[in-house]
Amino acid sequence: MTSRLGIIGHPIGHSISPVFQQAALDHLGIDATYQAWEVAPVDVGGFVGGLREPGTLGINVTLPHKEAVMPFLDEVDDWATAAGAVNTIVNRQVNGQPRLTGHNTDGTGFLRALREETGFTAQGRRILVLGAGGAARGVVLALSRESAAGLIIANRTVSRAHLLAQLAADNGIESAAIPLTGHELDTAVQSADLIVNCTTMGMAHGPAEGGSPLDSTQIPSTVLINDLVYNPRETPLLREARLAGAQTLGGIHMLVYQGAASFEMWTGQPAPVSVMLEAALRAMESRS
Ligand SMILES: NC(=O)c1ccc[n+]([C@@H]2O[C@H](COP(=O)([O-])OP(=O)(O)OC[C@H]3O[C@@H](n4cnc5c(N)ncnc54)[C@H](OP(=O)(O)O)[C@@H]3O)[C@@H](O)[C@H]2O)c1
Incomplete structure (x- = not known):
């Protein structure tokens, strides 16, 4: 059968x-x-x-x-x-x-895509998560289980970022919540080993199609950028990261x-x- x-x-x-x-x-x-x-x-x-x-x-x-x-x-x-x-x-x-x-399987899929496709492991690393919706929640939980050194969560609605930072703290990970624009974001971008975009910015047919949370002048060449948005294949954020010389991973892998x-x-x-x-x-x- x-x-x-x-x-x-x-x-x-x-x-x-x-x-x-x-x-x-x-x-x-x-x-x-x-x-x-x-x-x-x-x-x-x-x-x-x-x-x-x-x-x-x-x-x-x-x-x-x-x-x-x-x-x-x-x-x-x-x-x-x-x-x-x-x-x-x-x-x-x-x-x-x-x-x-x-x-x-979202959390394990996210971690396995990073590990298999880029060799990145979260243990002891500083990670900036952009967004605080359902996808960000799965990513924060996964990173907590991998013992990341510290998490910063940046979101348009900062109160939602605070809720996720609390979830990370409850799982034993040092964490902070900041707005998605401004000086605090610039500082967090500069010190991150990995930046994960969990917003819908850049998603085809979404509310911010064509938009990127960061531009190439903000992005250091040493950071790994993982955009969870998978349509289009090269999102505006991945394009900015490529122009900055940073390593990138698209959402199709997760x-x-x-x-x-x-x-x-x-x-x-x-x-x-x-x-x-x-x-x-x-x-x-x-x-x-
Ligand atoms: N690759 C994969 O396997 C995979 C898995 C899951 C999700 N995803 C992708 O991840 C993205 C997020 O999904 P989700 O389920 O977490 O969605 P969600 O729960 O609706 O969360 C949306 C997030 O995007 C932010 N946002 C929306 N419009 C924005 C704008 N104009 N400017 C700045 N921020 C904005 C929201 O901020 P506020 O809190 O301020 O509204 C929130 O943080 C989607 O593109 C989805 O396709 C991919």
Whole structure:
């Protein structure tokens, strides 16, 4: 029997997960299909209940359902509980009964992309996080677990940066909150080993399309810049960083590595990451 996998969201048409997950399944000869399902918020409980059917390995979950699926699961792991968001559901038979578990692979995907693609490890490093929304929360939790030396969180709405700085402090990491512009930001940029953009600035079709939180004159050539925005492939921030001579990493890598972690949970096999990345890049190119 062909097994079933997929992703739910609302809307879901933009997702490239079906392309790179199916490429990985086909590459390994796994008899499974990965589909995109448009699920309205009112239908989430019913849909998740249906995942207990035999033949369903699990699903990815994207906006706006990452929190809403949690009450319908039998168990939620530490990462997802701390993040307050599930992006992966696994359906396993335990003692002959289906059991649904919830996971969050964003943090491990973020760390693995940095490590595998650039060799960067966070332990003992100074990191500047731009943004304080859902993606920033996952990044801050991941960096806390890696024992970063210090975190500065810069956000347009500074009160939200304070909440995230408190989360980092609760996890034993020295942290501070600052505005997304001005002298404090300039100082933080100069002393950072890694800058991670978790704002939507620069995102195609987003509220600040074409915008960059930093320009090339602010960016030292010694810093690594990771933009989580993956559309366009070279975001305005990555362009500014390239002009400044800094090392860069685009958001497509985290997207693929979080998907690779989900794939490994569903199939129990190492994900063919290079196959997934190639398929993801091709899908992005064909949509731009
Ligand atoms: N590569 C990946 O795998 C991956 C994973 C997750 C997310 N992402 C990307 O990360 C980005 C953030 O996602 P999210 O889920 O965290 O979104 P979110 O929860 O809506 O947070 C948006 C963040 O962007 C800031 N922002 C929005 N418009 C801005 C503007 N005009 N100027 C300055 N700051 C602005 C917000 O600041 P305020 O608090 O002031 O509103 C907030 O910090 C998106 O582009 C998403 O595609 C990528």
